[in-house]
Amino acid sequence: MQYKTNFISMTLLGVIYQASAFSFVAIVMYNSGVIDGWVFEEICFLYGLRLLAHALSVLPLSHLWTLDSMVREAEFDRYLLRPMSPFLQFLTSKFQMNAAGDLLVAVIVLGYAFPRVDIDFNPATVAYLTASVAGGALIEASIQVSVASLVFRTLNTMSFRIFTDTIFNLTGSYPLTIFSGFTQSLLIAIPVSFVAYFPAVVTLGKEGELNVPHWVAFLTFPIGLLLLLGAAVTWKSQMRHYQSSGH
Numbered sequence: 001m002q003y004k005t006n007f008i009s010m011t012l013l014g015v016i017y018q019a020s021a022f023s024f025v026a027i028v029m030y031n032s033g034v035i036d037g038w039v040f041e042e043i044c045f046l047y048g049l050r051l052l053a054h055a056l057s058v059l060p061l062s063h064l065w066t067l068d069s070m071v072r073e074a075e076f077d078r079y080l081l082r083p084m085s086p087f088l089q090f091l092t093s094k095f096q097m098n099a100a101g102d103l104l105v106a107v108i109v110l111g112y113a114f115p116r117v118d119i120d121f122n123p124a125t126v127a128y129l130t131a132s133v134a135g136g137a138l139i140e141a142s143i144q145v146s147v148a149s150l151v152f153r154t155l156n157t158m159s160f161r162i163f164t165d166t167i168f169n170l171t172g173s174y175p176l177t178i179f180s181g182f183t184q185s186l187l188i189a190i191p192v193s194f195v196a197y198f199p200a201v202v203t204l205g206k207e208g209e210l211n212v213p214h215w216v217a218f219l220t221f222p223i224g225l226l227l228l229l230g231a232a233v234t235w236k237s238q239m240r241h242y243q244s245s246g247h
Contacts, residue, residue, distance in 0.1 A: 014101020022047060022109060025173060036177050041116040042204055047173045048110035049129075050196035053136030054168065055102035061141055063094040064148050068158050071151045077244045087235060119203055131221040132199035138224030139195055140168060142231035149231075149238040168192055177209055184211060194220045 025047055029040045038046070067090070070076050079086035119125065147164055151157045172192045176184050187193045198217035201207060207214055 010097030011100045011104065014098035015105055016101070017098070018051065018102050018105035021169065022051075022105065036175050037206075037209070038175050041113055042200070043174075044109050044113035045117050045204065046175070046196055046200040048106055048113055049133065049200055050136070050168075050172045051102060051106035052110060053133050053195050054140055055099060055106050056133065056137035057139075057141035057144070058099040058102055060091060061144060062099045063091055064144060065158075065161075066094070067148050068151050068156055071242065072155050074244055076242060080242075080244065086239065117204060125203060128218070129199060129203060132196075135221030135224035136195035136199070138228050139191065139220070142224065142227035143190075145231040146227075146234045149235040152238040152240075152242045168195065172196055175209075176211075188212065191223060194223055 079089040176197050202217050
């Protein structure tokens with residue numbers, strides 16, 4: 001009963017947080033009506049795609065936010081004593097329920113947007129969206145793991161990780177075209193724009209506003225795989241610098 005209550009309360013906490021963030025977008029849309037050619041329903045679709053990718057990236061990595069304190073207090077030692085991947089042991093040792101709230105809000109927002117936007121739901125579109133959401137989740141997850149792994153050297157990555165998460169949250173839910181040319185290039189390079197903006201542009205038939213070759217908008221999943229590989233390499237290389245309680 002205690003676990004059930006905890007699950008419900010943490011899920012509600014996640015719902016409240018994400019609903020508050022979405023309400024800001026709704027207020028902006030109410031006051032402006034259209035954001036650079038995007039109507040409210042299209043913004044909802046873009047927002048929902050980004051939040052869905054974010055939720056899927058957070059679900060398996062929710063315990064990652066405790067890594068800083070575990071490394072500083074040498075509690076990470078326990079994962080080095082067993083014949084299993086320390087990374088997998090760490091991730092599966094605890095699950096924070098508020099990530100389920102992110103997923104719930106994403107489903108609700110997309111459920112509102114889908115019947116109200118002009119999308120041809122053929123097999124190719126469904127496959128593209130599925131791959132894009134998976135790729136977007138891999139992008140966010142890989143970047144968070146890479147940044148978090150720096151704790152083995154610096155002992156404190158929280159401010160940098162919050163900054164990274166904030167960039168994705170604040171810029172990934174809006175059309176790329178509202179930003180300056182320099183910021184657009186930066187968001188493509190990071191690559192925030194691949195998480196939801198490019199998939200939304202292609203799906204909604206807004207390719208005319210792309211400032212990159214059309215084929216680039218189809219690279220979300222491959223980029224996610226490459227970043228996943230990079231995150232694995234970064235984690236292993238940084239973990240070598242971990243100093244256990246015996247040092």
